[in-house]
Amino acid sequence: METVRAAERALMARLPEGALMQRAAAGLAAACAQVLGRVYGSRVVLLVGSGDNGGDTLYAGARLARRGAGVTAVLLTPERTHKGGLAALRRAGGRALSERSDVAEELIDRADLVVDGIVGIGGKGGLRPDAARLASLAARSYAAVVAVDLPSGVEADSGEVRGDAVRADLTVTFGTHKPALLVDPAREHAGTVRLVDIGLDLPEEAELEALQHADVAALLPMPTARSDKYRRGVVGIAAGSARYPGAAVLAVAGALRGGAGAVRYVGPAGSAVIARFPETLVSDRGPAKAGQVQAWVVGPGAGDDASSVAQVLEAEVPVLVDADGLRLADRDAVRGRSAPTLMTPHAGEAAALLGVSREEVEGGRLTAVRELAARYGATVLLKGSTTLVADPGGGPVRVNATGTPWLATAGSGDVLSGLSGSLLAAGLPARDAGSVAAYLHGLAGRYAADGGPVGAHDVANAIPQAWRDVRD
Structure with a gap:
C-alpha cells in the first residue's frame, strides 16, 4: 500500500488543500445515492474513525445531507475525528x-444505509471491540452497508482477515484496486467493488493483475490456414487409475475443449477415455514412449503411479502437475527442470506441500502462492474462489474471479488441468496458460451452471461457449 500512499502524497502536493478528499467524497456520495435510489428522506448512519478515511466519509455524508437525507455520524474516536469533515456535515x-451513545444501536437498526469509514488502508489486525460491535449491528440490520476504500478490519496488502471485519454490500475504492478487494478471504467481505478515479499516477507494474476479456482474447491461440493438428499443439495426459478413471476422462475433455490439436493419453483408463473420446490417441507404454507432445499433464486421479510422474518431469516440454502428481513429485526434480512447470494445487494440497495447516493457506493465500512458487521454482496456480497464479521469479500475481461457487464439484479441477495443458501445448507461457485457463474455466462454470447445480462434464462442454464469448 506504500505505492498508493506515495501516489496520494504526490497528487496532494499538486492540488489545492482538501481537493483530493473532495474527489473521493464526491465519488463515494454518488455511489451511496445509487444504492439508496431515493436520497431525500432516507436514513444514513456513518461509522467514522480517525484520519482521512473518516474525513472521506464525513464529506460524503454532508453531500447526502444536502440532498435531504437524514445523516448521523457515529464517532469512534471523537477527539481525533477529521475536523473539516465533521464541520461540513x-x-x-x-x-x-x-x-457510546444509547441511541447508536437504534439508529443503525433503523437505517437505510450504513457507511463504513472506520479504518482505511493503514488498518492492521481485526476491529477493536467497540468498532466490532457497530459492524455486527450493521450486519444484523436491514441496511445496505457501503465500505469506504476497503472493509474495515481486513488486511489491505494481503487479503487476510485476522479478526472481526465489516461485511459490505458495496465497497467504493479510490484510485486503484487494493489486494484485499481481489484476494480471499478479504474479498468475501467487500461485496461488489466500485472504483472511483481520483487521478492517481501509479506505476505500471502492480502487485496484482486481473485479466479482462480483451487481455484473454489477445492470448488465445487461434488456428490459421496453415494449421494442422501438430501445429495446434499435442498435449499428453498421464492421469487416471483403476479407481479413478473419470479423472482421466475429464482431463482429456478439458484438453480437447481447450483447443488442443490432438491428445495423447497414457494410463490405465484408456478404455474409458476411448469410449467417451474416440479421437484420443491412447498408449499403454508409459509417458516416455507415448510419442511426441508439446506439453504434459500429470497427476489427476493417478493414485500412486510415481513412475509416470517421474517420467513426465524428465520430459523437455512444459509440464502441468496436479492432484496426486503434486504428492508424488520430487521437489528437486521440479526445481531442476529446464522447461516450464505449472503446479495447480487447491488449499489442502498447498498446505501439504508447504508443511502448514489448510487454515493457514486459506487465511493467507497470497503469501502461500508466492512461497510455493519460490520453493519449487515453478509457476503455481492456487485454486479457490479466487484463483491466484504466481511465477517463481516474482512479479505481479494474477488474480481470477470469473468462477462461481457451483464449480466446487468433483472433477472440476481435472477439467482445468486439461484446459491448462492444451494452452501450454499451444505455446503459451505457464503464467499465461494458467491465467487464461482459469478465466475460461470460471466463465464456463457460470454458463454451465446458470444459477443451478452443475457437473464437471457440463463445465468442459461449456468451454467453447466461454471461448467464443471472450473472442467476440
Whole structure:
C-alpha cells in the first residue's frame, strides 16, 4: 500500500488543500445515492474513525445531507475525528454522536444505509471491540452497508482477515484496486467493488493483475490456414487409475475443449477415455514412449503411479502437475527442470506441500502462492474462489474471479488441468496458460451452471461457449 500512499502524497502536493478528499467524497456520495435510489428522506448512519478515511466519509455524508437525507455520524474516536469533515456535515444539517451513545444501536437498526469509514488502508489486525460491535449491528440490520476504500478490519496488502471485519454490500475504492478487494478471504467481505478515479499516477507494474476479456482474447491461440493438428499443439495426459478413471476422462475433455490439436493419453483408463473420446490417441507404454507432445499433464486421479510422474518431469516440454502428481513429485526434480512447470494445487494440497495447516493457506493465500512458487521454482496456480497464479521469479500475481461457487464439484479441477495443458501445448507461457485457463474455466462454470447445480462434464462442454464469448 506504500505505492498508493506515495501516489496520494504526490497528487496532494499538486492540488489545492482538501481537493483530493473532495474527489473521493464526491465519488463515494454518488455511489451511496445509487444504492439508496431515493436520497431525500432516507436514513444514513456513518461509522467514522480517525484520519482521512473518516474525513472521506464525513464529506460524503454532508453531500447526502444536502440532498435531504437524514445523516448521523457515529464517532469512534471523537477527539481525533477529521475536523473539516465533521464541520461540513454539521453545516449540511447532519449530526454526530459518540459510539457510546444509547441511541447508536437504534439508529443503525433503523437505517437505510450504513457507511463504513472506520479504518482505511493503514488498518492492521481485526476491529477493536467497540468498532466490532457497530459492524455486527450493521450486519444484523436491514441496511445496505457501503465500505469506504476497503472493509474495515481486513488486511489491505494481503487479503487476510485476522479478526472481526465489516461485511459490505458495496465497497467504493479510490484510485486503484487494493489486494484485499481481489484476494480471499478479504474479498468475501467487500461485496461488489466500485472504483472511483481520483487521478492517481501509479506505476505500471502492480502487485496484482486481473485479466479482462480483451487481455484473454489477445492470448488465445487461434488456428490459421496453415494449421494442422501438430501445429495446434499435442498435449499428453498421464492421469487416471483403476479407481479413478473419470479423472482421466475429464482431463482429456478439458484438453480437447481447450483447443488442443490432438491428445495423447497414457494410463490405465484408456478404455474409458476411448469410449467417451474416440479421437484420443491412447498408449499403454508409459509417458516416455507415448510419442511426441508439446506439453504434459500429470497427476489427476493417478493414485500412486510415481513412475509416470517421474517420467513426465524428465520430459523437455512444459509440464502441468496436479492432484496426486503434486504428492508424488520430487521437489528437486521440479526445481531442476529446464522447461516450464505449472503446479495447480487447491488449499489442502498447498498446505501439504508447504508443511502448514489448510487454515493457514486459506487465511493467507497470497503469501502461500508466492512461497510455493519460490520453493519449487515453478509457476503455481492456487485454486479457490479466487484463483491466484504466481511465477517463481516474482512479479505481479494474477488474480481470477470469473468462477462461481457451483464449480466446487468433483472433477472440476481435472477439467482445468486439461484446459491448462492444451494452452501450454499451444505455446503459451505457464503464467499465461494458467491465467487464461482459469478465466475460461470460471466463465464456463457460470454458463454451465446458470444459477443451478452443475457437473464437471457440463463445465468442459461449456468451454467453447466461454471461448467464443471472450473472442467476440
